[in-house]
Amino acid sequence: MHRARLGILGGTLALLATAAGAPVASAQSGWSLLNLPVGVTDVSRKIYGLHMMAFWICVGIAVVVFGVMIWSLIFHRRSRGAVADVTLIHNTKVEVIWTAVPVLILISMAVPAANLLVKINDNSHAQLDIKVTGFQWGWQYTYMKSGVSFVSKLAYDTDAARQLGSGINPDTVKNYLLDVDHPLVVPTGTKVRLLITSVDVIHSWWLPDFGVKRDALPGFINEVSFTVDPGKLGVYRGQCTELCGRDHAYMPVVVRTVSPADFAAWLKRQQALQKQGVDLSAQTIAAPAG
Amino acid sequence: MASNAHAPDSQHYYVPHGSPWPIVAAVALFVLMWGAVAYLDNWSGAWSLLPGPLLLFFMFGGWFHAVIGENQHGVYNTQVDRSFRMGMLWFIFSEVMFFGAFFGALFYSRVLVVPWLGGAGIRALTNMLLWPHFEATWPTNGPLHVGGETFEAMSAYGIAAINTLILLTSGLTVTIAHHALRSGHRTRLKIFLALTFLLGFAFVALQAHEYYDAYTKMNLRLTTGIYGSTFFMLTGFHGLHVTIGAIMLVVVWLRVLRGHFTPRQHFAFEAVSWYWHFVDVVWLGLFVFVYWL
Amino acid sequence: MAEPHAETSHADHDHKPHGWRRWVFATNHKDIGTMYLVASCVMFFIGGSAAMMIRAELFKPGMQLVDPGVFNSLTTLHGLIMIFGAIMPAWVGLANWMIPLQIGAPDMALPRLNNLSFWILPFAFSLLIATLFVPGSAPAGGWTMYPPLTLQFGDSFPMLIFAIHLMGISSILGAINVIVTIMNMRAPGMTLLRMPLFVWAWLITAFLLIAVMPVLAGAVTMMLTDHFFGTSFFNAAGGGDPVMFQHIFWFFGHPEVYIMILPAFGVISEIIPTFSRKPIFGYEAMVYAIASIAFLSFIVWAHHMFTVGLPVSAQLFFMFSTMLIAVPTGVKVFNWAATMWKGSLTFEPPMLFAIAFLFLFSIGGFSGLMLALVPADYQYHGTYFVVAHFHYVLVTGSAFAIFGGVYYWLPKWTGRMYNMALAKWHFWLSTIFVNVLFFPQHFLGLAGMPRRTPDYAVQFTDWNMVSSIGGFAFGVSQLLLPYIVWRCVRAGKPVEGNKAWDGAHGLEWELPSPPPFHSWTVPPSDALVARGASH
Numbered sequence A: 001m002h003r004a005r006l007g008i009l010g011g012t013l014a015l016l017a018t019a020a021g022a023p024v025a026s027a028q029s030g031w032s033l034l035n036l037p038v039g040v041t042d043v044s045r046k047i048y049g050l051h052m053m054a055f056w057i058c059v060g061i062a063v064v065v066f067g068v069m070i071w072s073l074i075f076h077r078r079s080r081g082a083v084a085d086v087t088l089i090h091n092t093k094v095e096v097i098w099t100a101v102p103v104l105i106l107i108s109m110a111v112p113a114a115n116l117l118v119k120i121n122d123n124s125h126a127q128l129d130i131k132v133t134g135f136q137w138g139w140q141y142t143y144m145k146s147g148v149s150f151v152s153k154l155a156y157d158t159d160a161a162r163q164l165g166s167g168i169n170p171d172t173v174k175n176y177l178l179d180v181d182h183p184l185v186v187p188t189g190t191k192v193r194l195l196i197t198s199v200d201v202i203h204s205w206w207l208p209d210f211g212v213k214r215d216a217l218p219g220f221i222n223e224v225s226f227t228v229d230p231g232k233l234g235v236y237r238g239q240c241t242e243l244c245g246r247d248h249a250y251m252p253v254v255v256r257t258v259s260p261a262d263f264a265a266w267l268k269r270q271q272a273l274q275k276q277g278v279d280l281s282a283q284t285i286a287a288p289a290g
Numbered sequence B: 001m002a003s004n005a006h007a008p009d010s011q012h013y014y015v016p017h018g019s020p021w022p023i024v025a026a027v028a029l030f031v032l033m034w035g036a037v038a039y040l041d042n043w044s045g046a047w048s049l050l051p052g053p054l055l056l057f058f059m060f061g062g063w064f065h066a067v068i069g070e071n072q073h074g075v076y077n078t079q080v081d082r083s084f085r086m087g088m089l090w091f092i093f094s095e096v097m098f099f100g101a102f103f104g105a106l107f108y109s110r111v112l113v114v115p116w117l118g119g120a121g122i123r124a125l126t127n128m129l130l131w132p133h134f135e136a137t138w139p140t141n142g143p144l145h146v147g148g149e150t151f152e153a154m155s156a157y158g159i160a161a162i163n164t165l166i167l168l169t170s171g172l173t174v175t176i177a178h179h180a181l182r183s184g185h186r187t188r189l190k191i192f193l194a195l196t197f198l199l200g201f202a203f204v205a206l207q208a209h210e211y212y213d214a215y216t217k218m219n220l221r222l223t224t225g226i227y228g229s230t231f232f233m234l235t236g237f238h239g240l241h242v243t244i245g246a247i248m249l250v251v252v253w254l255r256v257l258r259g260h261f262t263p264r265q266h267f268a269f270e271a272v273s274w275y276w277h278f279v280d281v282v283w284l285g286l287f288v289f290v291y292w293l
Numbered sequence C: 001m002a003e004p005h006a007e008t009s010h011a012d013h014d015h016k017p018h019g020w021r022r023w024v025f026a027t028n029h030k031d032i033g034t035m036y037l038v039a040s041c042v043m044f045f046i047g048g049s050a051a052m053m054i055r056a057e058l059f060k061p062g063m064q065l066v067d068p069g070v071f072n073s074l075t076t077l078h079g080l081i082m083i084f085g086a087i088m089p090a091w092v093g094l095a096n097w098m099i100p101l102q103i104g105a106p107d108m109a110l111p112r113l114n115n116l117s118f119w120i121l122p123f124a125f126s127l128l129i130a131t132l133f134v135p136g137s138a139p140a141g142g143w144t145m146y147p148p149l150t151l152q153f154g155d156s157f158p159m160l161i162f163a164i165h166l167m168g169i170s171s172i173l174g175a176i177n178v179i180v181t182i183m184n185m186r187a188p189g190m191t192l193l194r195m196p197l198f199v200w201a202w203l204i205t206a207f208l209l210i211a212v213m214p215v216l217a218g219a220v221t222m223m224l225t226d227h228f229f230g231t232s233f234f235n236a237a238g239g240g241d242p243v244m245f246q247h248i249f250w251f252f253g254h255p256e257v258y259i260m261i262l263p264a265f266g267v268i269s270e271i272i273p274t275f276s277r278k279p280i281f282g283y284e285a286m287v288y289a290i291a292s293i294a295f296l297s298f299i300v301w302a303h304h305m306f307t308v309g310l311p312v313s314a315q316l317f318f319m320f321s322t323m324l325i326a327v328p329t330g331v332k333v334f335n336w337a338a339t340m341w342k343g344s345l346t347f348e349p350p351m352l353f354a355i356a357f358l359f360l361f362s363i364g365g366f367s368g369l370m371l372a373l374v375p376a377d378y379q380y381h382g383t384y385f386v387v388a389h390f391h392y393v394l395v396t397g398s399a400f401a402i403f404g405g406v407y408y409w410l411p412k413w414t415g416r417m418y419n420m421a422l423a424k425w426h427f428w429l430s431t432i433f434v435n436v437l438f439f440p441q442h443f444l445g446l447a448g449m450p451r452r453t454p455d456y457a458v459q460f461t462d463w464n465m466v467s468s469i470g471g472f473a474f475g476v477s478q479l480l481l482p483y484i485v486w487r488c489v490r491a492g493k494p495v496e497g498n499k500a501w502d503g504a505h506g507l508e509w510e511l512p513s514p515p516p517f518h519s520w521t522v523p524p525s526d527a528l529v530a531r532g533a534s535h
């Protein structure tokens, strides 16, 4: 049991070490990767907060409950001459307490969770609609108003490295498994609504840093929205999280965030190209690693 | 509580000796499944569907023969009898849950999925972007009209109504037969038991006719979207159960002719009549939710 | 009536069958229980070997050993084999062995049905495992078998469906037998509230089984007809919905996970009092807790589907109902803690596993509670955090309880004592390495590693290596279990007296070890029953 104890202790300390701020998912050393990312949206931060609250409540309960049990394990063992108190078989008062207290604890978790849930599922007043279509194995992104549309697939160099017995060491590949040829581009500080669906099997579009995960169902549209904090420019990475067949591991979700101005310009360019009949999906394939 | 109920036996328990039939049953099921696999995967022709059922029939015949024999020799006591009864009731409960899954599918698709595809609730965009022009109606074969542009829905007032009467009557006749058995009126028992399974077979025959019409005249098939799927799976599985029940009734009837069963001891009869009532109740559900509403 | 059957039952004692007939035609609850336990052990090793391949492929990033499709098949078969082949048959085996002994019955109520429920299993699993050797891929859609993905598999598809059907039939028949035995075969004086908690747990488990197994059968049947006969249950174009399968599946699936843990609660409730030398604390509360867990398990299923886009109201309902389960489960944990409190504890192998269960199952329960918080589950779902959760409840929960139960009752079954020292080695190695194996998976999941993937981003390498090493060590340690049991059966030193453990209570300890072929040929006296009742 001391081991089990160590188990949770280790976990506690580990999470303690990172409770302040989780490292970004692109860190190359893994030992410090122990917790959810705080992320770059209001929702992802609130989820992180809920997660940590629930975690600490569980740690607290564990300390108390495990503490009591460990006390018995140490002091109520026969080798220490403990004699069993066989009258101790029922006590209505404590039984009521340890039924009621958990209920209260649960309520204290359920209320904030419920509020956050309602907030997250409010997709009204979106400023930008993007249709996300999963397929075996990649994503198609379509900007609803402008009609700009392209396919986003696993980047070339990762794809070469990931083949069975490719002889290429994944460590030498930049963002192995988490890179695509055409990332989704979204403006910061804008409420973006994704209209997620699929053409074959069920996929799931997940971007941890945005706190967004929604299944892509063939024949149905799922709505989900996010607003990236102004100024949080960068590339954010996630993966498909619903088993979708052989290459389920190889359809990453990559999003580049740009300022609203840059976004407008970018969208115009793409629109123009598309008008000229250029296939955006074929454009600028990420070059092999080098 | 269980104790005084079987006071006379509580001096000594009865334990049946070993039997070859269970392993035969396991093999039969295996052969049945393999046959189905071989057929569905086109490893073999439809013949591979045959050995399984044959073995099953052989097994049931043998197993029941053995049990009936032991029972006739009075080796079972009331405790064993109660075990059989309880076993049958719980088996019927499992059957209820099996039908529950298909009723659940019917309700879920009819109350939620079809309206969603029509744009209801949280699914407005599903309709706009994926299934424009689809309006939620029931019956339906979906936005892409799987199984044909048009089809005719099954009406509650034709064969279905007659079949309802038939099954309800058969429920009555089997009850009369039961009372006859209890009060030792063997002739009445024979007549009403026979009536019961005749009504059962009549039901199956009419349903076959209903299916024939559906396929030939109404363009309504198993493949007719969600309506065809739920309609044929629910009524089909029910029809299968009616057939099985009717066959069991025949077996019981033959045993009656042989003079089996006493006014006090007639587990097989009761089990079959319970089964029959269960089939009856399921049908009422079907009539209301599949045909009528 | 009394005359002839008295004769036959006498006659039966003498005709103890021998050779292969004893097993193939078996109607004896002990023989059938033994067969169940052996089969379960075999399946545990097969499913475990698949897990070892999984851990080996995941030892480092990039593909080293298997094709991604094969990896997904390994995951799928590992899950199905462990759940339906290892854990559930182990519980049925223990039920077969112990329930008649514990309620003062001669055998199960329907011994021939009992034989059938067992013998279906080998066929079911040969059908399932044969999927690896037919043209096209073995099923690789996960043990949850979601359509449309699972509809994509070729020749193996109907084999999967029919294997599930067979397992279902076996479980239903087995459960009917257990319920009828408990309701109808109890000795006079063995009132419901005198029943051992293992019997109570199994009574309710059996009810769950009969209620949900047919639903699973229905779900896979619809999938079969969608695949071969053109129905549209899970196809939006025809007015169906792939998510409908998930609803039906989890209506089975969630009770299923409690089917795997309730008997564990029962076993733990037998072991802890024995080695605390104290009656169980709050017996009735324990019974009501099991009942309420079972009830709640029917109304929480969609907590596996929080990301499929359910209406918010539904998500709220399933979040609340799921969280509620923590209350009755808590009652059980607290009662176990209170049973040890002021006890006179000793730490024989069964007790060690029971104590590990208390800590590690609770950890699994805590992560379960975190998963129940929908917004957080948006991040956890489909990651290794879930994998960590369910292995804590399943491996250190169900499997550890099975180990504990075997070490607890083995002397009763064989009349011999096993090698305690070796069993303690089995315990310490298992408990240490199971944490090395599964605790880091919490980190991996939170840091963003999806489950059901044969490959991962390089930053996940370190913890995956730790997990794999823990996995191999844990796996190898499991080889001790069959060895210890084998040695015990062969050469264990006889236990004198009926009780193998001085603190033990219950009717099973009133019989000699090993018990006679027909456990109780005459019902035990009321006095005996009362003495056995642990409270």
Ligand code: HEA
Residues within 6 Å of the ligand: A061, A065, A102, A103, A105, A106, C144, C257, C258, C260, C261, C303, C304, C322, C323, C325, C326, C327, C329, C330, C331, C333, C361, C362, C363, C364, C365, C366, C367, C368, C369, C371, C372, C373, C377, C380, C381, C382, C386, C389, C390, C393, C394, C397, C398
């Ligand atoms: C033995 C099996 C078992 C058991 C017992 C449980 C128990 C629980 N499980 Fe678990 N679960 C699984 C097996 C099990 N689970 C499996 C196999 C999956 C994955 C399926 C798949 O996708 O493949 C899964 C997945 C799963 C999910 C879905 C995750 C996802 O896919 O997104 C969720 C979400 O709510 C969940 C919740 C819970 C909860 C709340 C409990 C509760 O019952 C836990 C209750 C226990 C405690 C809370 C600890 C003890 C209590 C106390 C010490 C009292 C005080 C505590 C408090 C007041 C908090 N489980």
Ligand code: HEA
Residues within 6 Å of the ligand: C044, C045, C046, C047, C048, C049, C051, C052, C054, C055, C075, C076, C078, C079, C080, C082, C083, C086, C087, C141, C142, C143, C144, C387, C391, C394, C395, C399, C437, C451, C452, C453, C454, C471, C472, C473, C474, C475, C476, C478, C479
């Ligand atoms: C029901 C009980 C159960 C049990 C006991 C286990 C036991 C183990 N499980 Fe499993 N697991 C599941 C149920 C269970 N699992 C389920 C339901 C899933 C989900 C499947 C899905 O996603 O569809 C899953 C998924 C799952 C995954 C995720 C796979 C993926 O997402 O792709 C992993 C990965 O590490 C894993 C690992 C293990 C390991 C290492 C063990 C170990 O405890 C196994 C230890 C036992 C042995 C190793 C066998 C005995 C020893 C030998 C055979 C000797 C040879 C040993 C060596 C060569 C070292 N399991």
Ligand code: CUA
Residues within 6 Å of the ligand: A134, A137, A202, A203, A204, A240, A241, A242, A243, A244, A245, A247, A248, A249, A251
């Ligand atoms: Cu797409 Cu997994």
Ligand SMILES: [Cu+2]
Residues within 6 Å of the ligand: C253, C254, C257, C300, C301, C303, C304
């Ligand atoms: Cu669940």
